[in-house]
Amino acid sequence: MEPIQKEQTGSAVEDVQARLVSLGYEIDEAETDQKCFGDTTEGAIVQFREDQKLPFGNEVDALTWSKLVDETYSLGDRTLYLRLPNFHGRDVATLQKALNILGFSCEHDGYFGPHTEAAVKQFQENVGMMPDGMCFPDTFNAILRMRHVWDDERKAEAPLEHPMGFARAVSVLDEIPLGLSAVDAISRNVAARIWNLASATNENSKLILMDEAEPAEKGNIKVLLTLTTAAPSRTVGISFISMDEVGKDFARRLHTAASSSRETPVKILLQLPTDKANFEGSFTSNDAQMLAGLILDGICSAFADFPL
Numbered sequence: 001m002e003p004i005q006k007e008q009t010g011s012a013v014e015d016v017q018a019r020l021v022s023l024g025y026e027i028d029e030a031e032t033d034q035k036c037f038g039d040t041t042e043g044a045i046v047q048f049r050e051d052q053k054l055p056f057g058n059e060v061d062a063l064t065w066s067k068l069v070d071e072t073y074s075l076g077d078r079t080l081y082l083r084l085p086n087f088h089g090r091d092v093a094t095l096q097k098a099l100n101i102l103g104f105s106c107e108h109d110g111y112f113g114p115h116t117e118a119a120v121k122q123f124q125e126n127v128g129m130m131p132d133g134m135c136f137p138d139t140f141n142a143i144l145r146m147r148h149v150w151d152d153e154r155k156a157e158a159p160l161e162h163p164m165g166f167a168r169a170v171s172v173l174d175e176i177p178l179g180l181s182a183v184d185a186i187s188r189n190v191a192a193r194i195w196n197l198a199s200a201t202n203e204n205s206k207l208i209l210m211d212e213a214e215p216a217e218k219g220n221i222k223v224l225l226t227l228t229t230a231a232p233s234r235t236v237g238i239s240f241i242s243m244d245e246v247g248k249d250f251a252r253r254l255h256t257a258a259s260s261s262r263e264t265p266v267k268i269l270l271q272l273p274t275d276k277a278n279f280e281g282s283f284t285s286n287d288a289q290m291l292a293g294l295i296l297d298g299i300c301s302a303f304a305d306f307p308l
Contacts, residue, residue, distance in 0.1 A: 004060040103252030187225035193292035254302035
């Protein structure tokens with residue numbers, strides 16, 4: 001492209017000015033009215049290039065224009081998916097920020113690479129969508145429904161963690177109407193231990209045990225424990241969380257699954273660590289108790305501020 005330079009006028013200058021103003025750079029109103037590349041437009045370009053770590057200059061060359069376009073994409077302006085060359089821009093960086101805060105770790109470099117695609121797939125599974133890794137409006141809408149979480153810098157700096165304080169856990173269990181069920185022997189063992197821990201922590205606990213087929217209306221949130229991803233409840237519309245993948249983000253992913261749901265009751269399929277699937281007698285009561293404590297801690301942390 002031919003550089004856009006000082007003293008030029010016209011639609012190309014107007015486009016540059018509009019993008020700069022949208023990014024917070026100040027341009028004199030007389031210049032924007034006349035679509036004229038004047039002193040304040042030049043100053044904004046110089047500052048933009050410096051902010052983007054581009055070579056010093058006062059014109060809009062091809063590289064500066066590319067950066068300017070990238071920086072003015074908002075989340076949802078275009079479909080994002082893995083391709084070569086990678087999509088890049090402010091919308092990708094916003095997506096990556098949101099995914100990281102919501103518990104789906106990926107790079108934060110503004111490029112939609114394979115790690116970002118993997119995080120998108122995990123998010124889609126987590127909220128009960130088809131995990132294709134492609135960001136169409138339905139995926140953007142699910143992320144934007146969580147904007148109050150990922151766009152709040154205070155929450156970003158203080159993510160959900162567990163274990164939590166005993167007094168706070170007691171309060172959560174007293175308030176959360178949650179139904180817990182399971183589809184296999186090990187999962188039922190763990191579910192029973194979770195119920196025992198909850199009841200021992202708070203005699204007024206609203207956490208209840210349910211049969212898998214029992215109406216979910218008994219609890220505003222229903223969590224189904226399983227050891228296999230082939231469980232019949234794993235369908236689109238059912239949030240899915242694998243404990244093999246979550247690590248320290250377990251509470252955050254529980255919170256994301258529940259907060260992003262537009263259905264009541266919220267339904268979450270929780271897959272226990274798959275190394276327990278073929279335990280051959282090695283799965284002990286200590287294993288079950290450890291998992292029960294971990295899951296209950298995650299539940300209490302995830303739903304401490306959840307509107308029910």
